[in-house]
Amino acid sequence: MSILMDLATPIVMGILLGGLYSLIALGLSLIFGVVKEINIAHGDLVILGSYFGFVGLTFAGIDPMLSLICGLPVFFGIGYGIQRYLLNRAFRISMDATLIIAFGISIILQNTYQLIWTPLSRGLTTSYSVESFSAGPIYVPLVYLLDLIVAIVVMIFLREFLKRTYMGVAIRAAAQDWKAAQLMGIDTNRIYAYTFGIATAIAAIAGVFLGLTFPFTPLSGMSFLIIALGVVILGGMGSIAGTLVAGIAFGLAQTIGGYFFGVSAQMLVAYTMVLVVLAIIPRGIFGR
Amino acid sequence: MNGNTILKVNHIDVFHGSFQALWDVSLSVNEGEITAIIGANGSGKSTLMETISGLLHPSAGTIEFEGKDISGLQPFEILDLGISLLPEGGRIFPDLSVLENLKIGSYNPKARSEYTRNLQRVYQLFPVLEVMRARLAKSLSGGEKQMLALGRSLMSNPKLMLLDEMSLGLAPILVNDLYKALREIRARGITILFVEQNVRRSLVEADSAYIMETGRIVLSGHVDDLREEAKVQKAYFGT
DSSP, X not given: OHHHHHHHHXXXXXXXXXXXXXXXXXXXXXXXXXXXXXXXXXXXXXXXXXXXXXXXXXXXXXXXXXXXHHHHHHHHHHHHHIIIIIIHHHHTTOHHXXXXXXXXXXXXXXXXXXXXXXXXXXXXXXXXXXXXXXXXXXXXXXXXXXXXXXXXXXXXXXXXXXXXXXXXXXXXXXXXXXXXXXXXXXXXXXXHHHHHHHHHHHHHHHHHHHHHHSOXXXXXXXXXXXXXXXXXXXXXXXXXXXXXXXXXHHHHHHHHHHHHHOGGGHHHHHHHHHHHHHHHOTTOTTOO | OOOOEEEEXXXXXXXXXXXXXXXXXXXXXXXXXXXXXXXXXTSXXXXXXXXXXXXXXXXXXXXEETTEEOTTOOHHHHHHHTEEEEOTTOOOOTTSBHHHHHHHHTOSHHHHTTHHHHHHHHHHHOHHHHHTXXXXXXXXXXXXXXXXXXXXXXXXXXSEEEEESTTTTOOHHHHHHHHHHHHHHHHTTOEEEEXXXXXXXXHHHOSXXXXXXXXXXXXXXXXXXXXXXXXXXXXXXXX
């Protein structure tokens, strides 16, 4: 009984943390599902979202969540531009070329962050970042709860957008058969650019909540990319529900693993779980 | 049938990489008529269809639609002008619902404004699609999938429909249904250019036909004349 009581906090924390992981992975999954690119720079774009919140907070005292109002269109534009002017051109050479360009973008971003914001660790400290609540033996920081709620809200919005709008249905059509999509009058290059823009806007949201939850440095993007890749593979590439479930599974494996084997084994446990699941269901939990 | 030329292909060469798939191909399609392209596997029929719809581009020659050169345009621009292609195998979107497939058929802005009217017409033509509108397209039978592909093509409000082997692999009774639908589509004033392997069927359904062999057009004319042509008799009917 006491072990269950002790486990209650890691379980709740794991689920909530999973919300953040799935939010970070969502954009990566969307790009992979539609454009079939592995966006190596996704983690760095997430961190750009964290710095965006940081700048607004430090220089203008704007709440990081509020700064997203102006951040979302800016990040959409950045993502749109990356796909339209860089990756759509690389497509014509090969898919490997898109991977290398994304890798290049990743390195450029990391170094730019170091230049502007120095390698120091930063965080988004607000009036509510120390708030927490407890229910019985469980103690939970407020921002962790926000992570999960925001992840679910973003996923519902994305799902409804993909279901109800012409653009959304066109994005799904292009993901399933790009050639047939072109024959339907869909400019697939434009659709890819829009998809990348939407994914980058989601990265900005993820970045702000990452910054509220954890400290970050110019190089943090890479470690979160690795987590996001694990989540995307585990969830079945391109599936929204799969991303949420896998994010939570990943968060749980990490916190419960940490409870039993210590902090240093957190990632080891999480990735062992990814390997075991893939050995049993190679297409991921919700894979097609 | 007013006999105006709506589509004119002038001496095009098309390559797949270094392999030349079409050699000096020319044809013309009259407005309001059904034109057939007949040939065996690998004779370049699908390549010709994909070139007209802009998926491939000719390295020589031109394609004119309603007097405008379209040979350098992208597929979505060509669809905008009023040419739709039903590709080989139908290629419906398996994980979209039947209704979503039809909706995406009317993606271009001109067709979008006539979505409701076109949807009613498609449902009239294929009532089964209305019944199954909420189902995922991948759950349909082979014949229903092809009806969906045809309906989806119609949703773009085309002036000219290109149909690549729409009856391939279907039971004869379903093929009859599809050709019946085709005649109704034609009665609405839509011009049709279709590709077939079945020579007898083509020569019955079409007004005129082109016969292709290894990337070249070897014979063309009105179907009545082609039926009498000794070469056709020998090559395709074995008499």
